[in-house]
Amino acid sequence: MFAGTIVFALINSFILILMAIGFNLTFGISGVANFAYGALYIMSAYMSWTMLNLLHLPFWASAVLSIGFTMISGALMYRFVLLRVRGQALSEVIATFGIGLAILELFRYLGLVGFEYTLPVFSNESFMIAGAYVDIQRIAIVLIGLLLVLGLWLFTHFTATGLAFRAIAQDERTALTFGIDSDWAATLSVSFGAGLAAIAATIIIPLGSIAPDEGYDVLIKALAICIIGGLGSTGGVIVAGFIVGFAERFTDTYIGSHWTMIVSLAAILLVLAIKPSGLFGRQKELEERI
């Protein structure tokens, strides 16, 4: 059972990393804490479901189109709302949270709640790994998670856009002197973050169902992972994903399932108490702020 718990803890870790990586990318580059992130995650899932079930498009076409539409939604959100409050952290949070709330509560108002709202799994097969049967969908989550992290690293280190992202993240004013348009980079970062949320939804939602409440859960989990890892740090997200992912599964197995929900919240409190900027965060330390 111990080996099986490790396998499912690994899967849980990648689920958390996938949930958080888009939020982290946006914050790391533009400094925007996108509180509409969970709503974009759910919106993309509903779009996929609609195209799949009402327009009868193939799953992959639905997924690609919904990811594309979600990215466009993120870009539009930045250009028409966030650009006007850029740099005012509280206004950005209020604006994005308001947008997220409106999206999720609209879905609830439309009655899009129920077990029939789900997405299909890639395959119904399962394999024995370390003494436990694991389904293909969960294996795919790990593989896609690895590919995304690797792809993101390659993108930010070897493409002009990625390097511009890193430049803005490191020092926006200096980047401006090199001719990098920070608004353009920020628009792309919100768009890419939304796209990563949509990719996560496409592969994680088949394990459960699409529900407005899930949007709030995803936002809380993304925040928890990013705060523990250090806002804006991709490495931090990965490490925090593993810490919380393993802690949740081991708590579930050896202490009790009803304690799992407090693990990530307790981890936030602990990290904030010991290292306020997160494990790998480069935000100002408490003493600097004072």
Add this chain to the structure above:
Amino acid sequence: MPVPEALLGLEKIILEKKPTALMVGPFRSEALIAGMDIIAKYKVPLLGTIAMAPGSEKKIKEEPQKYKYVFRTCLNAVHLVKFLSGTMGAINKQFGFNKVYVMTQDVAWARATADLVKKLYFDKSGWTVLGMESYPTGTSDFSSALMKARAQGAQVIMPVFDMPQSGTLVKQWNTMKVPAIMAGFISPLAGSEAWKIFDGKIGGVLNTTFELGSAMAASKLPASTNFMQKYQKKYGQEIQAGHGPAPSYESVYILKEAIERTGSLDPDAIVAGLEKTDRQGVMGRIRYDAGHQAVYGFDPAETGVSLVSQWTDSGKRIVVFPDSLAENAIQLPTGLKSAK
């Protein structure tokens, strides 16, 4: 919706619509129990068909004159416990299984139901309860409990869930090939559409339908079959909810008969008429007890009935409990062996 808002809504309906009687009623028991004072204040008979906590019956028994306007036509939690216990008894009798792992949603009614089945049945009938886990609403990974159930040799897994994600538990039970029969209550598995929604991974599961005629009929009670057929003809689709539709349908006739019986629209007269209800309908025979709860049991000729059906590997639901409605005996899922 918070309880205070639900109460405001209830009072608004009574004041603006001035109904002779109310049907279905608050969804959550908390709202029903708190709303009983409003119903008593305006003296509007209510035939509830969703909220299940027996607390409302207690209030009626304590102050019958004040709260007599509230009736419940649907199943209550006490009767659900009786049905779950009966299902476990049938499994034990047929296969000799007596090791169970209990998994519930982390909400009051589900935990209370599981605790009562443990206290009133498992502990008294020689069963071993290997574990009791409760999961927050929204959970979509049940691997830890399923691994524990396998490792500890559970023969039965008893789930009690009404959240959409609970179908995932069954899918994971299927893909993790846990050698235990799954028998209990998982709301998303009630309707015929569940087979498609859950990718056909629910074969072998035993699921409770709260009221006969809600999501499922039994060929041994033609009234329930007729109701399902008429619904499908009118709305072009089958009923998918396993709790609510049949008692709501029945409540209309129960109210009509009560008014005809007394020949009055006076609320006290209607209540008196409702108390004399003795109707044979789609859920079996409906009579109200002293707490104004419709009486449920195992024989539709005598009481209202719930039913337990089993999903086959070909995507059909077969009624397996109670004996009075059963179309077939419980079948063990593929690969599982009887302990007898």
